[in-house]
Amino acid sequence: MAGKYPEEFRDDVVTVAKNREAGVSLKQIASDFGISYATLTNWLRQDATDAGEREGRTTDQKDELAELRRRNRLLEQENLVLRRAAAYLWQANLPSKGRFYASSQVRQVRTSR
Structure with missing residues (x-):
């Protein structure tokens, strides 16, 4: 998981915090x-989750989800993009009013003979 550190x-840091001597607080380790x-x-909680000691998403699962x-x-x-391109191309392939008009006139001429 990407982060600042x-x-x-x-x-x-997690290893030091987990193996700290009695009397050494987490606040002191964080400060050091x-x-x-x-x-x-947060790091200790995530480590416990990754180790299966706690419920939640593991780091690998979080990375995969991201x-x-x-x-x-x-x-x-x-x-x-594909939907927009398809709509544009569909509009471009429609017969124009001029072509439609001309082709209908040709049909009228052919049928009137």
């Missing part, structure tokens, strides 16, 4: 690494 850094307490708790949404958005844009 490199994945390796996040992994290191220059991140917010909320960021650290990719599928990007792909869906692209396909919707392509579909819109």
Whole structure:
């Protein structure tokens, strides 16, 4: 999952937080690494989800969902372009009033003989 911090850094911080000594708070670890307490708790929650210790979407599932949404958005844009192109081409292939009029006159001449 893309973020402001490199994945390796996040992994290191989570490892330190999970293996911290008694008496060391998460706030202190967050401060030592220059991140917010909320960021650290989010990383710990996501790590627990990825490890199957907690319900929720894993990082891989979130990445896959984001990719599928990007792909869906692209396909919707392509579909819109194709629909507009089809409508334009359909309008361009309609017989003009002049051609329709001329062909109906030819039919009248042929049938009147």
